[in-house]
Amino acid sequence: MEEPPMIDRPANDTTTGGRAAVGTKPGDVQPADVRPADLAIGIDFGGSGIKGAVVDVRTGQLVGNRLRIPTPQPSVPDEVVGVMDELVRHLVAPWDPRDGDAFPVGVGLPAAIRNGVTLTAANIDSAWIGFAAEQEMEFAMRRTVAAGNDADVAGLAEIRLGAGRYQRGLVFVLTIGTGIGSALFIDGRLVPNTELGHLVVDGRDAEERVAESARARLGLNWREWAAGFDAYLHELERLFWPDLFILGGGASKRADNYLSFLTVKTPIALATFRNNAGIVGGALIAHERRARNAAAAAATATAAGESSR
Numbered sequence: 602m603e604e605p606p607m608i609d610r611p612a613n614d615t616t617t618g619g620r621a622a623v624g625t626k627p628g629d630v631q632p633a634d635v636r637p638a639d640l641a642i643g644i645d646f647g648g649s650g651i652k653g654a655v656v657d658v659r660t661g662q663l664v665g666n667r668l669r670i671p672t673p674q675p676s677v678p679d680e681v682v683g684v685m686d687e688l689v690r691h692l693v694a695p696w697d698p699r700d701g702d703a704f705p706v707g708v709g710l711p712a713a714i715r716n717g718v719t720l721t722a723a724n725i726d727s728a729w730i731g732f733a734a735e736q737e738m739e740f741a742m743r744r745t746v747a748a749g750n751d752a753d754v755a756g757l758a759e760i761r762l763g764a765g766r767y768q769r770g771l772v773f774v775l776t777i778g779t780g781i782g783s784a785l786f787i788d789g790r791l792v793p794n795t796e797l798g799h800l801v802v803d804g805r806d807a808e809e810r811v812a813e814s815a816r817a818r819l820g821l822n823w824r825e826w827a828a829g830f831d832a833y834l835h836e837l838e839r840l841f842w843p844d845l846f847i848l849g850g851g852a853s854k855r856a857d858n859y860l861s862f863l864t865v866k867t868p869i870a871l872a873t874f875r876n877n878a879g880i881v882g883g884a885l886i887a888h889e890r891r892a893r894n895a896a897a898a899a900a901t902a903t904a905a906g907e908s909s910r
Contacts, residue, residue: 643883648779656884707887709751747890756784758882763873770844777852827862
């Protein structure tokens with residue numbers, strides 16, 4: 602029997618149906634409180650789990666339950682896309698098909714992406730390199746799909762609706778989890794696919810030392826881990842002179858354990874959406890893609906009508 606998705610539940614939920622996903626949270630509002638036209642689905646593909654939710658793109662609020670399914674191992678594209686399709690079907694199940702079938706999907710992938718094709722593979726199977734991600738996901742899910750680098754997508758949520766809103770200058774959004782993701786914004790505009798988690802610091806790929814997963818793997822306490830992370834931030838500071846660091850990903854939920862050990866001069870803010878930023882950002886790029894597609898279709902129809910006169 603296929604394993605059911607893990608459904609986020611409030612802390613006081615004592616029901617036995619479903620399995621609570623550790624370290625996650627329920628949705629912010631219920632479906633009755635939103636307009637379907639303002640909704641899109643965001644999916645965050647991580648090394649250990651694939652999470653998704655319906656999102657109100659005006660506010661960034663999660664609508665209904667957030668779902669999580671463990672990432673297949675090995676994380677080859679066909680298996681992962683199948684899990685994402687399953688996740689989407691569960692997410693739209695409570696909705697009238699006239700609404701749910703129209704929700705676009707935005708996916709954050711741990712890879713550099715150009716024109717919908719994945720160019721790298723960080724902490725996922727190497728079969729993703731050169732994979733036509735958007736095309737294959739649209740075919741599987743039978744709906745509009747937009748894909749972006751996972752850190753870029755999470756960063757977009759923070760710049761548009763979260764801790765970086767109205768922030769001018771150069772802003773880094775760093776996602777600290779299985780790896781280190783980086784999103785670079787200049788006056789609110791994204792510079793895509795920076796992948797600065799792989800910056801070499803003290804002769805080593807930074808991700809190997811300062812990802813949250815490295816703390817457990819290397820047996821480091823928070824002060825020891827923070828020393829390496831601080832060195833990484835200093836290197837970014839030296840190279841780019843940013844105006845703000847925004848810290849997100851899994852480690853942002855435990856920031857009290859290490860913020861006091863960081864010594865960079867650049868101001869630091871915690872991501873408003875914390876570990877949900879990838880989901881919110883995914884919904885934003887999906888909603889924008891649907892709007893662009895609709896505008897292009899309207900322009901084509903207008904041009905066809907004029908040419909037939």
